[in-house]
Amino acid sequence: MTPVVRAVETKTVQKIAAELRDLTKRARKGQLKPGDYTGGTCTISNLGMFGVSSLFAILNPPQSCILGFGYHRTEACWCANRELWSNR
Incomplete structure (x- = not known):
């Protein structure tokens, strides 16, 4: 399962890093929704x-x-x- 960071071209590196930390945290807890890992x-x-x-x-x-x-x-x-x- 690979979480998807959407619209990276509109985000700063800091924003992407923060979003990745959040997605990683939720993935480890089993709290990702299908929209978090589809459509990449x-x-x-x-x-x-x-x-x-x-x-x-x-x-x-x-x-x-x-x-x-x-x-x-x-x-x-x-x-x-x-x-x-x-x-x-």
């Missing part, structure tokens, strides 16, 4: 905080896109020109 256009999922490094995001129709993030790790690697690059 795009989903953004961040699972990096749970140690997830990669994921296959599943699109829920009728949404048009989903963007999933995992955690970022720093590792050393050799570039094509044989230089060591440590922020891959």
Whole structure:
């Protein structure tokens, strides 16, 4: 279940954050109504905080896109020109 923040283009970042806190609180209490989690256009999922490094995001129709993030790790690697690059 993914709560929907509506008309984000008309809201400040602070207003969106406050609305997300409210939706999260109500979701944890099982108090969301169908209008709170239906009719979204795009989903953004961040699972990096749970140690997830990669994921296959599943699109829920009728949404048009989903963007999933995992955690970022720093590792050393050799570039094509044989230089060591440590922020891959």
